[in-house]
């Protein structure tokens with residue numbers, strides 16, 4: 001049984017293996033392009049989506065992968081349409097914008113999330129690529145159900161003290177005073193809690209294995225190139241690197257799953273999945289994917305939250321006051337226990353309900369940094385968006401920046417202003433799905449509570465236990481925060497060449 005929809009993938013494959021030599025492929029491709037556009041011009045009607053430039057079949061591929069946000073923005077500027085389409089090799093992608101299209105994008109049942117990301121993002125490990133065949137299963141909802149089971153409030157409450165121990169142990173490794181790269185070191189804290197929640201305690205305490213796993217995920221991301229994704233039959237170093245990393249991830253995780261099979265069952269994720277009757281490789285696939293999902297957004301979100309707090313002292317102060325109030329109310333302040341142990345005694349409900357300022361900061365941070373392109377593939381006949389026909393098999397792309405950076409929705413959209421969500425202002429309610437930091441419609445994020453908890457733990461430990469500030473390469477406070485690289489299709493990192501660090505000093509043990 002595969003928890004992902006592999007049989008549908010097979011029947012909809014648009015990138016078949018060629019049986020002819022490369023030069024012939026190039027020739028056939030060129031003639032096809034000419035033929036394609038001649039026929040296309042004659043057969044177009046008013047319901048067809050406007051196509052971007054006649055050479056896009058050859059040129060769209062690189063920018064769609066390497067400069068996706070800019071490419072889509074320019075496409076809308078050029079076509080002046082709400083929808084436009086372009087070819088990425090054999091695949092047709094329809095980019096959409098505006099409230100009507102946004103609503104259709106998030107609400108249409110036939111628009112498949114998993115298929116969209118598999119081909120056009122492609123940094124998740126896919127065991128089928130290394131010949132691990134799992135029984136096909138149409139039921140993605142089973143995967144989602146298990147995710148929800150594993151991220152239940154009860155499980156988070158039980159694991160809370162361990163999260164604190166894990167995170168503090170890693171922070172102790174930073175020393176009492178110094179400088180860290182948040183996009184590596186804070187990211188590692190999230191990696192740690194994700195592994196704790198998504199796999200088993202043996203792995204969550206094995207630093208060497210975790211470091212290796214983290215590197216392998218990074219290799220997958222770095223090598224998710226257009227050729228590796230779309231021309232799967234073509235040998236390339238990117239494809240080879242992806243396969244090696246997937247093999248290594250599979251082998252490492254398989255060892256842990258096999259070991260758990262012979263052990264006394266506990267409440268860890270691997271044991272939970274085994275208790276549901278999943279076979280070894282199914283468990284491996286599940287935990288590798290859950291780890292991936294747990295990482296892609298949470299790591300960078302935690303980093304940017306700390307950076308924005310540091311640059312907006314009034315909010316840093318408000319959140320610090322909130323953290324202190326929680327400590328006062330829920331912990332024994334005269335206890336000799338270290339801070340992280342005391343914080344671990346704060347009930348899960350307090351983390352959930354008693355941090356309104358941090359909630360606002362996180363909401364605003366996600367609005368500012370999350371402008372990736374959400375992806376779908378159409379499986380619905382006669383789908384129309386904004387009066388235009390989307391054929392079956394087409395991919396559909398929606399850039400979150402269309403909502404998050406829209407000045408008609410958000411006043412001064414590039415400014416950090418958490419009060420925009422306050423009662424009375426509520427800018428995020430101006431249009432349908434105007435706020436998409438946690439997704440929406442048919443695919444709201446299932447990890448929201450867990451992700452918020454992880455980020456709140458890190459913020460609380462840093463604000464109550466350390467002094468910290470943002471510094472540049474020279475150790476000085478920069479005039480502004482680095483820009484987010486919206487063209488990075490995997491994670492909202494700072495633009496290259498604009499590094500920033502956190503200078504810290506431990507003040508409470």
Ligand code: HEM
Nearest residue numbers: 293294297298301374375437438439443444445446447451
């Ligand atoms: C700050 C951290 C996170 C952010 C900002 C975030 C954001 C999102 C967004 C925007 C989507 C919708 C994607 C789309 O519509 O194309 C989504 C979906 C999803 N997220 Fe998250 N996420 C975070 C953390 C997590 C974590 C920790 C997990 C689980 C370990 C998770 C699991 C999922 C799943 C399973 C879906 C797909 C739901 C479906 O298919 O219906 N997320 N997330």
